[in-house]
Amino acid sequence: MSQALAHIDGRPIGPGQPPYVVAEMSGNHNGELGRALDLISAAADAGADAVKIQTYTADTITLDHDGPGFRIEGGLWDGRRLHELYAEAHTPWDWHAPMFEHARKAGVTLFSSPFDFTAVDLLESLGAPAYKIASFELVDLPLIRRCAATGRPLVMSTGMASPAEIAEAVEAARGAGAKDLIVLHCTSAYPAPMSSMNLATLPDMAARFGVLAGLSDHTLGTAASVAAVALGACFIEKHFTLSRADGGVDSAFSLEPAELAELVSSCRGAWEALGGVAYGPGEAEAGNAGMRRSLYVSASVRKGEVLTAANIRSVRPGHGLAPRHYDAVLGRRATRDIPFGEPLDWSMVEGGEAG
Template identity: 65%
Template sequence: MAKDFKINGRPVGPDQPPYVVAEMSGNHNGEIGRALALIDAARAAGADAVKIQTYRADTITIDHDGPEFVIEKGLWAGRRLFELYEEAHTPWEWHEELFAHARKIGITLFSAPFDPTAVALLQGLDCPAYKIASPEIVDIDLIERCARTGKPLIISTGMASFEEIEEAVAAARGAGAEEILVLHCISGYPTPFDQANLATIPDLAERLDVAIGLSDHTMDTVVAEAAVAMGAVLVEKHFTLRRADGGVDSAFSLEPEELAVLVRNLRAVFDARGKPNYRPTDAEKEMLAMRRSLYVVADVAAGEVLTEAHVRSIRPANGLPPKYLSQVLGKRATRALRRGEPLAGDMVQGFAD
């Protein structure tokens, strides 16, 4: 598994609380004030980081009216790619202020670059990590450029075959990336629960020998919570100030209060997951006395044969374990026994555990 994976100094891995990334995407709605407010809201909700996307409409597509440049189905049906990305992009002239604000208030900000010029811009701002968005997993040149920066690299896998994922990870490693984290992702907006396929998380961890997280586009928090139970070390979720304000991604984004609930629940799930354990926990120790054990339930004279009328398995647990009942019945008492005494081995002639 990737060793010492860190984002801006924060360790991310199986032994660490899940790293929570609040994805701003286009939910700034074209207003830098709203973008800054989103960063504030993410920090207040307890997220570890905010992620933005660094592209321009003309670096991710071209201004064209052809049918292949128009989205046919789904949330953005009928939208031209160029117009959608023009609306959704985070203006490059905002980036310096956004990074400075995040540093000032104490939350990590990083980005997903979509072309070489975006990587250059982010390098100039000392972006602490890079994400390869799901559609870009086939852009090996972009992956290699990000890997060569030496920054931690997160690769999202929506729509990808295992062979494509494997090729992307190999390209990153070949270009010098030492810290790689792969996100299981379903690029459905929103993603139905029955297509989340969380069983992919431990499978990817075993196949790739890297840490695995989740980029979640479902309409709730339960899938992300289940993912952490299954070993996800990072969860990315879109968020907005208010879904009612609209925006390109608002329909499948969490509001700040919901993001806070997600953060709390993910950390509770991590704590609850724990490690394999077959000994009483601290919370259980006081209940050990409520186990059953062998007790004298009727007075017995010295030398009298013990029967089921004299000895039973009852609570509490101060006597011999119940498994010895068959070994004491039919034997004689070494002394007079009183009702309510816990039965001990030296009270029974010839008893040997």
């Protein structure tokens, strides 16, 4: 059984609702509070439902160590030490209060991914409306339980996770009290190749785990997110920057403001286009019904003359008999003179419809 609607900051999310679009700031503030506030404003202007940040310090997420595993090998951050990278990318905790206040004034929801219990405590003190568990933290069941115990809506990304790990995380969240639960399909590559996305997982995830399913999208562009909405994703998260040219730890795979606005528009358009099962004519087609084909007199016919392929044709517009009656009409006689260009009806045909 699938879950009912979730709600974040009063906004319903799930079946029958437009996709919830989240702009992920991550470290794209480039260490400047003013830029962080500008990112919030730009996301609001682009129509995003929410902005997401990350709440950690280098010391709460890793160790200041250079041993095996503490230096990144390959990818966008090749050669960087984890502690160094996170020190650059983190959002200082004393920024959080002004950022939440700015988001309220801008009319956009702000929430965060906490990475330890102290981060949850900080966010609780600021009235954060929801929590997000990042893909790399999905195996941290104590953190999941701590976030779920707040009673806030909980979003969890599943990059790299096996079905057993996802089931364990969902069970931990629900066991600790999570009710508004959204699970995101994710490919933890930066950027993620289109061929790696496997978006067909989305409906399977929703059915298998009984959750609302969405997408955390690290691809370049917006196509994957729009396709995800067509497959039922109710929640879309995408990294966001003011300008890729300005650099930043995540800028290479982040959307700029105009692209974020296009993402919002395209995702909501895709959702609107899904509609329900329907066969025409629909309301939007009503004005064109008269342009379908029908039977017309293509050469003047005298009363008593036989109707043939030489004087009856199937043409546009659609004001005569339907073309399916063509064979039934041929070989019968006209009941009156019929001028060229007149739509055919049964009163003009000897014997009428019953004949």
